Amino acid sequence: MYLNCHTAFSFRYGTLTVQKLFDEARRCGVHTLVLTEINNTASYLEMLRLCHEHRPGADGLTLYGKEPYVLDVAVGVECRGEDNALLYIAIARNNAGFEELNRFLSRYNREHKALPERAPVFDQVFILYPLGRCAPEVLRPYEYLGVRPQDLGPLTLYAPYQEYADRFVALHPVTFASKTDFNMHRLLRAMANNTLLSKLSKTQEAQPDEIMLTEEELRQRYARFPELIANAEALIAQCSLDLRPGGDQNKKHLRGSRAADLAYLTEETWKGFTRRYGHADEAVVRTRIEKELDIIHKKSFASYYLIAYELTQYATQRGYDYVGRGSGANSVVAYCLDITNVDPIKLDLYFERFLNEERASPPDFDIDFSWDNRDEIYQHLFDLYGEQHVCLLGTHVTYQRRSLLRELGKVFGLPKDEIEALADRNEYTPDREDIAPLILRYAERMKDLPSNMSIHAGGVLITEEPIYRFTTLEFPPKGLPVSHFEMHNAEDFGIFKFDILSQRGLGHLKETVRHVKRNRDAHVDIHQFEAFTQDEGIKDLMRTGRTVGCFYVESPAMRMLLGKLRCDDYLTLVAASSIIRPGVASSGMMRTYLERFHAVRRGESYASIHPMMDELMRDTFGVMIYQEDVIKVAHHFAKLTLTEADVLRRGMSGKYRSREEFQRVADRFYTSCRAQGYDEAVIKRVWYEIESFSGYSFAKGHSASYAVESYQSLFLKAHYPLEFMVGVINNFGGFYKTEFYFHEARMLGGQISPPCVNHSEYLTTIEGRALYIGFVHVKSLEERIAREIAVERGRQGAYTSLDNFLRRLPLGLEQMRVLIRMGAFRFTGKTKPQLLWEAMLFFGQSRTKQPAGMQTLFDTAPKEYPLPTLQRNAQEDAFDEIELLGFPLCDPFQLVSGGHVGDTAARELVGCVGKRVSILGYVVTTKNAWTQKHEMMYFGTFYDRHGEVFDTVHFPIVAKQFPFRGRGFYYIEGKVVEDFGVPMIEVHGFEKVPMIDKRAELPELPVGMA
CATH class of the missing domain: 2.40.50.140 (Nucleic acid-binding proteins)
Structure with missing residues (x-):
C-alpha cells in the first residue's frame, strides 16, 4: 500500500537506513511496500536481503535465527528534475519492468540530461504522477495519479472525472521516522542546496507528515475515499521482483560450455606446471593442482579463472607489467597460469583461504596494472564481453564526522574560524551554546549515512545476463558505466567482482628501466626475483631502512619496522608487509611478533598462548598476522567448519560485523573452544587476536606479491638510484611529496636543475647525474605550453635566445614571466631582470611584428638595448622556486x-x-x-x-x-x-x-x- 518509500540512499533527502525502513514496516504491520529512491536504485538489494533473512522457511525458522517477518518489496524510482520537482514515480511490475526502468535511467545518465517531464512509453512499468501534473484523460493505461492526504480536499474538484476513478491511487510517501528525522532532512536539503537553513525554500523540502503509519491509521486518512486505498493495493499486488540472495549471475563460460572451459583450464594449467616447476615429477605440486582443479570443477569457477587468464595474457601481449595479488596468490593453478607470480608451494600458502568446497562465492583475483595502462585494460574488457554485460562497481561514500561538522556549520551560518575549531577540536564559544551542541548532536546522528555514489577502487562486474537486469548505471564525466549498488550487496546476490587495480609503483618500475636504457645504455631485467633475494645492495637498503621511493616499504612506519627487524630476507619482508597493517599493529601483535622474532634469533624461547597456535603459525612464531590465520585457527583450533571460518574472516571487514550471521559464528567459536577443553583465558586471547584484524590485515599471498614488487623497486634503487628517483617523481605517486623525492635524489648524488627550455621535457629527465625538473611541476604554467616547449625543440632544434623562443612559441607575457622567474632561460647568461625587460620590450612591440609563435625566414639576433642596473639577491631565486615549484632547489x-x-x-x-x-x-x-x-x-x-x-x-x-x-x-x-x-x-x-x-x-x- 506504500508506493513511495525512501531511505538515506535518496541522497541528501532521505533519513532512514535500509534497516530502519524495514523496522518501521514491521512496527506498523506493513507487509507490502515499494522502495523508490530518488533517481537511483542503490538500496534495493540490501532491502531484499533483509526481507529474505527475516522470511520464515518451511520449518517456521528464519535464516540466522532472526525474528520472522514477511515483507514483500517492489522496486521503483522517484524521478525528479534538476530543480527537485517531483516528475513521476516509476514502479517496476516485474524483472522485465525493472530492466526497462534501469535502461531508461541509464540512458539519461549517459547523456547527462535531465529526466523528461512526461514519462516515456513503458511495457512493464507503472507510472504515478503527482495530482495536478497530468490530466486523467491523457494517462496511458499503466499511468496513475497519486493522491496525498493533503490533496483530499482538492480531489472533490475532480467530480467530472468519475469515469477515471480507477486512475487515482493513495500516495503517502515515507521519508522519516520522527520529527527529529524531519529536522535532519531539512539540514540535508540545506547542505544539498549550499544555503543557510533559514533560507531553505519550502519547495526543496518534503512534507513533515511523510512518516509510516499503521494500516489502520492510513485507512483513516483516506476514509472519505476508500477507493484510493483499494487502487493502491491493486497496483502493488501486481508488482514483484524475483531476485533472491545467492546464485551465480556471473559470466557462465567463455568457450561454449562449462565443460569446455574446464578442459581448456586444465590443459593450460599443466602447460604452466611444466614451465614453472620443470619436467620432474613434483608429486606435492601435482597433488595440489589436482585438488584445486577438482574444487574449481565442483564450484563451476573455471570461467572466473579463464577471465583472469585471458586478461593477463592480453597485458603480456601489450607489454604491460601487472601484479596478481590478494588471496589469488594462494592458488597453484593461478601461479601456473601466470595470473600471479608467487609460488604457493614455496611459501606454504593456505589454499583454503582462496577456495574451498564450502565457499559459496568465487575466489578473489586482485590484478594491479600501472596507472597509465588501466584504462586500456578496462576498455579491453568492455570490448571483449560487450557493454551490455560489463560495468565498474559502485561504492557509497558515507558522511564522516569532521566533514559533517563543517557542512552543518555553514548551514547554521557559523564563521569559518569557528567551524574549524568545532570540526578539529570540538571547541565553541559560550555565545554558541545554543547552536554548537545542536550541530554536534545532528552530526552524530547523520554520521555513516550514505552521502553520494562513487566508484570502487578497481571492481569490474561481468555478468551472464545484461547488467541492466540488476542496476541502473551511472556515467561519471569521461568515465565508464558504474553500478548503483556496492560490493557486499552484489556478492549477496551472486554478482562477483574482478579487482582491476591501478598503482603508481608499476609505473615507476617501467619508467626507470627506460631511463637506465637511455642514460646508461644498459638493459635491466626486473624479473630476476631469485637473484634479487641474494642481492647485498637490496639487503643493505632494507636493514638500514633507506627505502624512500620503494613500493610499499617507504613510509616512516615501514622504514622503522624494517630497521627493527634488521630485515634482509624475503619471508621477513612478507611478514612485515602484513604486520604493519593497522589491525595487527594497534592490537599489540606487532610488538609480540618483534619480541618473538628477536628471541628466536637469539636462540631463546618465548611465552606461547597455546602449542597449537605455534604449530599453525610456525613461520610467524604463533602470532596471527595474515587473513588465512583466522581461517586456520577457526578451523583447526576451534574446530569450526571452513564455511564458518570464512564467515569470521569476512566478518573482520566490518560490513558483516553487525549481522546475526557473524554473531552466530562468533558464539560458535566460544562454544566449540570450550568443548575442546581450552582454558578460558586462552580462548579470550585467541578471540582477541581474531578481532584485532578488523579488515586491516593482508592475505599472505597478498603480502608475498607486494614483497616481490618491493624487491624490484629495491633492486633499481640499489643499482640505478638516480634513474629510479626520476621514475618515482614522474609517476606522481608515493608516500611523500615531490619535494622530498628530489631531496632524496640529491642525497644520492644527483644534481637538481630548474626547468630549462633546452634540456627539460614535460616530465623530469636525467642526463648523466643531472636531473632537469619537468615543466609539469611549474605552477601557473599552462599544460599546453609545458608540453609544447619540448615538442617545438624537437622539430626545430635548440632555442638560441629568448627572442628566438618567443618567435617560435605562442604564449603571452604572463607565461613568459613564469618561465623566466623559474630560470628556464639561464642558458642565455642573462639575469632574470634582464630577461624580463627583454620580454616586455618584445610584447610591447608585438603590434608591429608578426605574432609570437610564428617562425621567421631568417633568425636574426634582436637589437640589444642598454639596461639600467637591476639589483637581485641570490635568495630571491629560492623564493621564486618556492612560489612556482612549492620548494627551493638550494639547501x-x-x-x-x-x-x-x-x-x-x-x-x-x-x-x-x-x-x-x-x-x-x-x-x-x-x-x-x-x-x-x-x-x-x-x-x-x-x-x-x-x-x-x-x-x-x-x-x-x-x-x-x-x-x-x-x-x-x-x-x-x-x-x-x-x-x-x-x-x-x-x-x-x-x-x-x-x-x-x-x-x-x-x-x-x-x-x-x-
Missing part, C-alpha cells in the same frame, strides 16, 4: 632565520639514547594518531642540516601545547628513545622557526647537505 637550511641548528644531528641519535637533545629539522611529513583515550598525538618525519632523516613522536600533552603549524623548519627538543635499535626523538619542546626575509642578504651559515 633549504640557508633560508632559516638565525643560525642555531641544535646540538645533535640525525646520524648521532643512535648514540644519544636516553639523552636530551636539540635539533633543527625541516618537515618531511606528519601523521595524526589517536590514543585509546581518544587524545590526539602526532608522529613527525624531518631531515636535518645534513639532509638526513629522523623521526619524532609527540604525545598528547606535548601535541596540544606545541602543535604543528604547517610546512617549514622546527626547533625540536626532546629525549632520544629507541625501540629494537631504531632511535627517535620523544618531543618535549617544539617551535617553528621563521625563514629569512627574501630581500635580506643571504646569510653565510656553516650548514649544507652532505
Whole structure:
C-alpha cells in the first residue's frame, strides 16, 4: 500500500537506513511496500536481503535465527528534475519492468540530461504522477495519479472525472521516522542546496507528515475515499521482483560450455606446471593442482579463472607489467597460469583461504596494472564481453564526522574560524551554546549515512545476463558505466567482482628501466626475483631502512619496522608487509611478533598462548598476522567448519560485523573452544587476536606479491638510484611529496636543475647525474605550453635566445614571466631582470611584428638595448622556486632565520639514547594518531642540516601545547628513545622557526647537505 518509500540512499533527502525502513514496516504491520529512491536504485538489494533473512522457511525458522517477518518489496524510482520537482514515480511490475526502468535511467545518465517531464512509453512499468501534473484523460493505461492526504480536499474538484476513478491511487510517501528525522532532512536539503537553513525554500523540502503509519491509521486518512486505498493495493499486488540472495549471475563460460572451459583450464594449467616447476615429477605440486582443479570443477569457477587468464595474457601481449595479488596468490593453478607470480608451494600458502568446497562465492583475483595502462585494460574488457554485460562497481561514500561538522556549520551560518575549531577540536564559544551542541548532536546522528555514489577502487562486474537486469548505471564525466549498488550487496546476490587495480609503483618500475636504457645504455631485467633475494645492495637498503621511493616499504612506519627487524630476507619482508597493517599493529601483535622474532634469533624461547597456535603459525612464531590465520585457527583450533571460518574472516571487514550471521559464528567459536577443553583465558586471547584484524590485515599471498614488487623497486634503487628517483617523481605517486623525492635524489648524488627550455621535457629527465625538473611541476604554467616547449625543440632544434623562443612559441607575457622567474632561460647568461625587460620590450612591440609563435625566414639576433642596473639577491631565486615549484632547489637550511641548528644531528641519535637533545629539522611529513583515550598525538618525519632523516613522536600533552603549524623548519627538543635499535626523538619542546626575509642578504651559515 506504500508506493513511495525512501531511505538515506535518496541522497541528501532521505533519513532512514535500509534497516530502519524495514523496522518501521514491521512496527506498523506493513507487509507490502515499494522502495523508490530518488533517481537511483542503490538500496534495493540490501532491502531484499533483509526481507529474505527475516522470511520464515518451511520449518517456521528464519535464516540466522532472526525474528520472522514477511515483507514483500517492489522496486521503483522517484524521478525528479534538476530543480527537485517531483516528475513521476516509476514502479517496476516485474524483472522485465525493472530492466526497462534501469535502461531508461541509464540512458539519461549517459547523456547527462535531465529526466523528461512526461514519462516515456513503458511495457512493464507503472507510472504515478503527482495530482495536478497530468490530466486523467491523457494517462496511458499503466499511468496513475497519486493522491496525498493533503490533496483530499482538492480531489472533490475532480467530480467530472468519475469515469477515471480507477486512475487515482493513495500516495503517502515515507521519508522519516520522527520529527527529529524531519529536522535532519531539512539540514540535508540545506547542505544539498549550499544555503543557510533559514533560507531553505519550502519547495526543496518534503512534507513533515511523510512518516509510516499503521494500516489502520492510513485507512483513516483516506476514509472519505476508500477507493484510493483499494487502487493502491491493486497496483502493488501486481508488482514483484524475483531476485533472491545467492546464485551465480556471473559470466557462465567463455568457450561454449562449462565443460569446455574446464578442459581448456586444465590443459593450460599443466602447460604452466611444466614451465614453472620443470619436467620432474613434483608429486606435492601435482597433488595440489589436482585438488584445486577438482574444487574449481565442483564450484563451476573455471570461467572466473579463464577471465583472469585471458586478461593477463592480453597485458603480456601489450607489454604491460601487472601484479596478481590478494588471496589469488594462494592458488597453484593461478601461479601456473601466470595470473600471479608467487609460488604457493614455496611459501606454504593456505589454499583454503582462496577456495574451498564450502565457499559459496568465487575466489578473489586482485590484478594491479600501472596507472597509465588501466584504462586500456578496462576498455579491453568492455570490448571483449560487450557493454551490455560489463560495468565498474559502485561504492557509497558515507558522511564522516569532521566533514559533517563543517557542512552543518555553514548551514547554521557559523564563521569559518569557528567551524574549524568545532570540526578539529570540538571547541565553541559560550555565545554558541545554543547552536554548537545542536550541530554536534545532528552530526552524530547523520554520521555513516550514505552521502553520494562513487566508484570502487578497481571492481569490474561481468555478468551472464545484461547488467541492466540488476542496476541502473551511472556515467561519471569521461568515465565508464558504474553500478548503483556496492560490493557486499552484489556478492549477496551472486554478482562477483574482478579487482582491476591501478598503482603508481608499476609505473615507476617501467619508467626507470627506460631511463637506465637511455642514460646508461644498459638493459635491466626486473624479473630476476631469485637473484634479487641474494642481492647485498637490496639487503643493505632494507636493514638500514633507506627505502624512500620503494613500493610499499617507504613510509616512516615501514622504514622503522624494517630497521627493527634488521630485515634482509624475503619471508621477513612478507611478514612485515602484513604486520604493519593497522589491525595487527594497534592490537599489540606487532610488538609480540618483534619480541618473538628477536628471541628466536637469539636462540631463546618465548611465552606461547597455546602449542597449537605455534604449530599453525610456525613461520610467524604463533602470532596471527595474515587473513588465512583466522581461517586456520577457526578451523583447526576451534574446530569450526571452513564455511564458518570464512564467515569470521569476512566478518573482520566490518560490513558483516553487525549481522546475526557473524554473531552466530562468533558464539560458535566460544562454544566449540570450550568443548575442546581450552582454558578460558586462552580462548579470550585467541578471540582477541581474531578481532584485532578488523579488515586491516593482508592475505599472505597478498603480502608475498607486494614483497616481490618491493624487491624490484629495491633492486633499481640499489643499482640505478638516480634513474629510479626520476621514475618515482614522474609517476606522481608515493608516500611523500615531490619535494622530498628530489631531496632524496640529491642525497644520492644527483644534481637538481630548474626547468630549462633546452634540456627539460614535460616530465623530469636525467642526463648523466643531472636531473632537469619537468615543466609539469611549474605552477601557473599552462599544460599546453609545458608540453609544447619540448615538442617545438624537437622539430626545430635548440632555442638560441629568448627572442628566438618567443618567435617560435605562442604564449603571452604572463607565461613568459613564469618561465623566466623559474630560470628556464639561464642558458642565455642573462639575469632574470634582464630577461624580463627583454620580454616586455618584445610584447610591447608585438603590434608591429608578426605574432609570437610564428617562425621567421631568417633568425636574426634582436637589437640589444642598454639596461639600467637591476639589483637581485641570490635568495630571491629560492623564493621564486618556492612560489612556482612549492620548494627551493638550494639547501633549504640557508633560508632559516638565525643560525642555531641544535646540538645533535640525525646520524648521532643512535648514540644519544636516553639523552636530551636539540635539533633543527625541516618537515618531511606528519601523521595524526589517536590514543585509546581518544587524545590526539602526532608522529613527525624531518631531515636535518645534513639532509638526513629522523623521526619524532609527540604525545598528547606535548601535541596540544606545541602543535604543528604547517610546512617549514622546527626547533625540536626532546629525549632520544629507541625501540629494537631504531632511535627517535620523544618531543618535549617544539617551535617553528621563521625563514629569512627574501630581500635580506643571504646569510653565510656553516650548514649544507652532505
